Amino acid sequence: MAESTISSRGRTTVPAQVRKVLNAKSCTRLHWHVTPEGDVLVRAKTLSIRELAGSLNVRKSVDIDDMDP
Template identity: 65%
Template sequence: MAESTLTSRGQTTVPAEMRAALHAEPGTRLEWHVMPDSDVIVRAKTLSILNLAGSVKVDKHVDIEDMNP
C-alpha cells in the first residue's frame, strides 16, 4: 500500500509506485471518483478522443439527404 500526505493547499504527490502502475507521466490527467462507501478510485486519462481519429475505416459515403427521413 502506498500513501501520501495532503498539504495545507490541498496538494499531494502521487507515490512513485502508483505513477508507475498508472503509466502516469508529467501532464497526465487523473480522474477521481468517490464511491458511496467513501472508497476513492483514481484513473489516469491517458487517451483523448482525438487519439481515435482515423481508427475507423469508412468505405461508403452517405449524402446528408440520405440520412434525413
C-alpha cells in the same frame, strides 16, 4: 501499498510506483470518484480523444438519397 500525505494547501504527490503503473506523466489529468460507501477511485486520463481516431473499423457508407427524410 503506496502512500502519500496531503499538504496544508491540499496538494499531494502521486507515488512513483503508482505513476508507473498508470503511465502517468506531467500534465496527466486525474479523475476522482467517491463511491457511496466512501471508497475513492482515481483514474488517470492518459489518452486524448485524438489518439483514439481510427481505432474503430467501421466501413459503412450511406447513399446521399438515404440521408433525406
